[in-house]
Amino acid sequence: MMVSDMEKLAIKGGKPVRTKPFPSWPVFGEKELRLLREVVESGVWGVGGKMKEKFERKFAELQDAKYALAVANGTLAIEVALRAAGIGKGDEVILPSYTFVGTASPVVYVNAKPVFVDIDPETYCIDPEAVEKAVTERTKAIIPVHVAGQPADMDRLTEIAETYNLTLIEDAAQAHCSEWDGRRVGAIGDMGIFSFQSSKNLNCGEGGAIVTNDDELYRLCWSIHNCGRELGGEWYRHVRLGGNCRMTEFQAAILLAQLDRLEEQSRRREENALYLTERLSAVSGVEPLKRLPKVTRHSYHLYIFRYLESEFEGLSRDRFIEALRAEGIPCSPGYTPLHRMDFLNGRVSGRLENTERACYREAVWLKQNVLLGTREDMDSIVEAIEKIRENVSQLL
Ligand SMILES: Cc1ncc(COP(=O)(O)O)c(C=O)c1O
Numbered sequence: 001m002m003v004s005d006m007e008k009l010a011i012k013g014g015k016p017v018r019t020k021p022f023p024s025w026p027v028f029g030e031k032e033l034r035l036l037r038e039v040v041e042s043g044v045w046g047v048g049g050k051m052k053e054k055f056e057r058k059f060a061e062l063q064d065a066k067y068a069l070a071v072a073n074g075t076l077a078i079e080v081a082l083r084a085a086g087i088g089k090g091d092e093v094i095l096p097s098y099t100f101v102g103t104a105s106p107v108v109y110v111n112a113k114p115v116f117v118d119i120d121p122e123t124y125c126i127d128p129e130a131v132e133k134a135v136t137e138r139t140k141a142i143i144p145v146h147v148a149g150q151p152a153d154m155d156r157l158t159e160i161a162e163t164y165n166l167t168l169i170e171d172a173a174q175a176h177c178s179e180w181d182g183r184r185v186g187a188i189g190d191m192g193i194f195s196f197q198s199s200k201n202l203n204c205g206e207g208g209a210i211v212t213n214d215d216e217l218y219r220l221c222w223s224i225h226n227c228g229r230e231l232g233g234e235w236y237r238h239v240r241l242g243g244n245c246r247m248t249e250f251q252a253a254i255l256l257a258q259l260d261r262l263e264e265q266s267r268r269r270e271e272n273a274l275y276l277t278e279r280l281s282a283v284s285g286v287e288p289l290k291r292l293p294k295v296t297r298h299s300y301h302l303y304i305f306r307y308l309e310s311e312f313e314g315l316s317r318d319r320f321i322e323a324l325r326a327e328g329i330p331c332s333p334g335y336t337p338l339h340r341m342d343f344l345n346g347r348v349s350g351r352l353e354n355t356e357r358a359c360y361r362e363a364v365w366l367k368q369n370v371l372l373g374t375r376e377d378m379d380s381i382v383e384a385i386e387k388i389r390e391n392v393s394q395l396l
Pocket residue numbers: 073074075076099100102103145171173174194195196197206207208
């Protein structure tokens with residue numbers, strides 16, 4: 001084909017597939033303003049306010065949990081959960097290397113050792129067989145991450161945790177409303193954590209929560225998040241070491257308002273994601289992540305597909321991403337592997353080949369707000385990928 005017969009790629013100065021932006025994030029309205037005003041005017045901006053407690057009740061119900069505890073952010077939520085489980089010096093905690101650094105840094109903060117294991121090559125979630133291989137007599141906990149919002153294999157992980165008597169802490173930072181076999185994630189394990197940081201599907205700028213069905217773990221988390229006080233105890237009676245990890249009333253007010261939109265937005269993301277998967281499955285060279293059959297609901301905080309450079313005549317993933325962005329599709333390569341971050345001082349179990357391939361050569365991420373678009377918006381993503389594929393020689 002002559003260059004003149006080909007469609008010029010946008011990165012080479014051609015016309016982009018789209019110039020219209022995807023839906024912006026966050027979405028907000030009058031209710032956020034009304035509830036914030038209510039907090040300001042009440043004069044109770046922190047301890048003693050009604051918003052945090054109300055949000056905790058609603059969020060626990062949303063995630064099929066007995067308790068939810070609202071904290072300042074997701075990273076602290078993991079730290080509180082680890083401390084409540086009694087994890088500390090000399091203990092090992094197994095987690096994937098393919099996750100945000102905030103999954104691992106709390107393990108280091110409590111003086112335990114992160115043990116990084118590989119992910120499944122098709123789902124990018126922690127590989128349960130790699131978890132089992134990494135267990136030693138020092139192992140105390142597993143932190144599976146529900147990457148992009150897809151629940152990890154909770155059946156196998158629960159079985160492993162029970163066999164070796166390990167605490168199971170779900171990192172559900174990205175998995176609001178996600179379900180494993182009909183049950184919302186978070187309190188399937190001993191404890192689960194969520195993030196409400198600004199990019200998240202449920203967002204208040206910064207925020208986090210711990211959910212659990214366990215009375216004792218809840219009591220401990222509450223105490224640790226509130227300066228070591230006892231639940232229902234006196235204000236200046238501190239019975240253990242704790243921090244101030246409390247969420248403010250302002251954060252909770254925003255979350256209460258945002259909760260109203262969550263169901264509709266979640267449905268839209270999932271509908272669009274399923275449509276995108278159907279269409280991308282017909283395009284060679286890109287493969288949507290596999291969805292496990294027991295994932296009955298997926299938050300699609302991210303839509304991740306695998307880019308196979310061999311099908312694009314060897315064009316690197318990073319160059320592909322540049323070309324896709326130029327066509328008007330916002331996308332990114334995502335994580336770099338945590339096991340390569342020396343300051344985490346982790347132990348690596350196995351070769352983590354799938355993690356390295358995902359991070360350096362394969363993963364392409366679309367953010368959740370892209371999935372709030374229309375069918376035509378989804379079609380434009382497919383069109384842009386096909387355009388690059390058909391005209392890849394312009395980039396070689
Ligand atoms: C998988 C995962 N774990 C932990 C965190 C930490 O949450 P936060 O940013 O609220 O501290 C995040 C969010 O950024 C995350 O995506």
